[in-house]
Amino acid sequence: MERTLVLIKPDGVKRGLIGKILDYYEDKSLEIVALKMITATKDTAKDHYGEHEGKEYFEELINYITEGRICAIILMGEKAIDLVRKLNGNKDPVKAELGSIRGKFTIDKTQNLVHASDSIDSVEREIRIWFPELTSKDKYEVI
Numbered sequence: 315m316e317r318t319l320v321l322i323k324p325d326g327v328k329r330g331l332i333g334k335i336l337d338y339y340e341d342k343s344l345e346i347v348a349l350k351m352i353t354a355t356k357d358t359a360k361d362h363y364g365e366h367e368g369k370e371y372f373e374e375l376i377n378y379i380t381e382g383r384i385c386a387i388i389l390m391g392e393k394a395i396d397l398v399r400k401l402n403g404n405k406d407p408v409k410a411e412l413g414s415i416r417g418k419f420t421i422d423k424t425q426n427l428v429h430a431s432d433s434i435d436s437v438e439r440e441i442r443i444w445f446p447e448l449t450s451k452d453k454y455e456v457i
Contacts, residue, residue: 316394317347319440321429324382327351331419332385335428338401338415339389348388348445354380361443371424378425386444395437398430 322335336346354362359376366372389398403414405426410417420426431437441448 315390315392316434317388317390317441318394318398318437319429319431319444320387320389320398321379321444322385322387323379323425323427323429324384325422325425326419326427327383327385329419331427334419335415336387339387339398342391342397342401344389344391344394344397346387347390348386348448350386350445351383352386352444353383356380358443362440374424388441388445395431395433399432402428402430 320339322332326332326335340346356376359379360367362379363372363375366375391397401415403410403416403420405416406423407416407420407426410420412418415428416426431440
């Protein structure tokens, strides 16, 4: 079993898409092992997007992720990282498969509804950022 982190970004929360997005993951037998609603601070956002610091779009990313509430989720299942990224679809809504989350719901390349970890290392780093209260990687509770 593999874990991954998903963020339903402020545009997804504002548009009332949390349930519809979660359905995609649950329909593929991914288990929700932790979930919470939060508003990201600038510091948390900078930690999350650290690899983009210095790029021209960095401030836009920070402003976007901190503009409203997000839904942070830890999912678990077989090949969860790759599966979730496939379900999310391409960041560009024109290139996203129509059956993916972004293909169905995204209307903007930057405000693209969801984030998913891209590797095991990213999962561990991002869970520490968004779920600092979880100290053991083997113990999860729904928050």
